[in-house]
Amino acid sequence: MRSCRWSLALVSFALLFVLVLGTSVFGAGESAPIRIGLQAPITGSWAYEGEMARNCVQIVADEINSKGGILGGRKVEIVIGDDQGSPKQSALVAQRMISENVVAVIATYGSSINEPASTIYERQGLLNIAYGSTAVQLTEHGWKYFFRTCFRDDRQGNFFAEFVNDVLEAQNVAIIHDNTTFGKGLAEAARASLEKANKARIVFYDVITPGERDFTPVLSRMNRTNPDVLYFTGYFSEAGLIIRQMRELGSKAIFVGGNAAINDEFIEIAGIDVATGALMTQEPMPTDLKYPESQAFLDEYIRRHGVPPSSPWPVYAADALKVIVAAIEATGSTDSKVLADYIRDEMEGLPGITGPIGFDEVGDRTGAIYMAYEVTADGKFQPYQP
Numbered sequence: 525m526r527s528c529r530w531s532l533a534l535v536s537f538a539l540l541f542v543l544v545l546g547t548s549v550f551g552a553g554e555s556a557p558i559r560i561g562l563q564a565p566i567t568g569s570w571a572y573e574g575e576m577a578r579n580c581v582q583i584v585a586d587e588i589n590s591k592g593g594i595l596g597g598r599k600v601e602i603v604i605g606d607d608q609g610s611p612k613q614s615a616l617v618a619q620r621m622i623s624e625n626v627v628a629v630i631a632t633y634g635s636s637i638n639e640p641a642s643t644i645y646e647r648q649g650l651l652n653i654a655y656g657s658t659a660v661q662l663t664e665h666g667w668k669y670f671f672r673t674c675f676r677d678d679r680q681g682n683f684f685a686e687f688v689n690d691v692l693e694a695q696n697v698a699i700i701h702d703n704t705t706f707g708k709g710l711a712e713a714a715r716a717s718l719e720k721a722n723k724a725r726i727v728f729y730d731v732i733t734p735g736e737r738d739f740t741p742v743l744s745r746m747n748r749t750n751p752d753v754l755y756f757t758g759y760f761s762e763a764g765l766i767i768r769q770m771r772e773l774g775s776k777a778i779f780v781g782g783n784a785a786i787n788d789e790f791i792e793i794a795g796i797d798v799a800t801g802a803l804m805t806q807e808p809m810p811t812d813l814k815y816p817e818s819q820a821f822l823d824e825y826i827r828r829h830g831v832p833p834s835s836p837w838p839v840y841a842a843d844a845l846k847v848i849v850a851a852i853e854a855t856g857s858t859d860s861k862v863l864a865d866y867i868r869d870e871m872e873g874l875p876g877i878t879g880p881i882g883f884d885e886v887g888d889r890t891g892a893i894y895m896a897y898e899v900t901a902d903g904k905f906q907p908y909q910p
Contacts (some may be wrong), residue, residue: 593832600849675807704758
């Protein structure tokens with residue numbers, strides 16, 4: 525009898541232990557932070573963009589957390605993955621994000637950098653929303669878990685052709701790209717749009733190698749075609765060198781950069797004397813967004829960092845976080861399939877920093893808006909006035 529009572533006591537204790545442990549574990553799970561990844565070039569040649577993206581995303585995360593978090597009080601925790609602007613490192617970051625058990629990822633700056641990561645995310649069934657990856661091919665893979673808050677290159681190519689023909693009224697156009705997924709894609713989109721319009725002629729089309737410092741051989745060949753406009757569709761780290769070297773060679777062609785070519789770093793590389801008057805085609809700058817959400821966000825960014833973001837991309841990263849959080853709240857789930865289905869099929873008109881947000885069936889954002897900007901003599905960016 526004593527042995528029986530002792531056995532019952534042990535069983536009771538064991539059950540109590542399991543109940544206490546279970547309550548502790550499940551309680552912790554219900555209150556644990558919701559971890560969302562941010563993949564960005566925190567170091568490397570594009571670190572300026574990566575740092576702005578981290579700043580923007582943190583502002584939105586802090587705002588959400590200050591209002592009590594999501595799903596009944598769970599805080600949002602941002603997990604940073606530095607891909608260094610490298611495709612190889614991008615794949616490693618994607619693998620790390622999966623091992624970190626994030627519920628979704630704000631995907632990176634640069635289409636050729638994003639593609640290897642998104643391939644891994646797709647294979648693992650992890651929701652990822654790109655903020656600075658505009659290549660058309662990314663949504664031609666038929667991926668189920670890939671979206672983007674930025675717009676596609678083919679729409680920018682159409683805008684460039686209209687701008688050259690109807691505003692600049694150029695006759696001869698040169699196009700140079702850097703052979704990256706983004707740069708080549710935008711160059712081909714611009715060329716196709718110009719050829720379809722059949723007004724301005726493409727007199728030069730060539731490629732440079734990212735990371736090089738001397739572009740005079742390509743620019744010398746370009747000069748012999750006497751273009752009115754050069755459209756460079758690569759990144760700011762090369763754009764600043766290209767505009768300086770083309771001026772040193774005597775070219776008076778209007779320099780127009782695509783939406784990765786011009787920011788504060790471009791001006792620093794080129795020098796303000798050379799950068800003044802440079803034009804760019806891109807989504808509206810943060811300071812030109814007129815939505816209430818835009819102004820509140822910019823005020824907070826300036827309060828924290830002194831100046832507004834000098835390119836649109838980091839703000840699209842902040843909007844990617846807004847999309848992820850809105851989907852989690854609407855569905856009550858952190859399952860990627862549930863979130864992706866909701867974003868694709870039901871999300872429409874979400875109030876974002878960059879305007880209302882919705883997506884089409886392949887994950888592209890609807891309602892593309894582009895503008896032309898000019899670098900002023902005091903190093904600012906203003907909408908172009910003919």
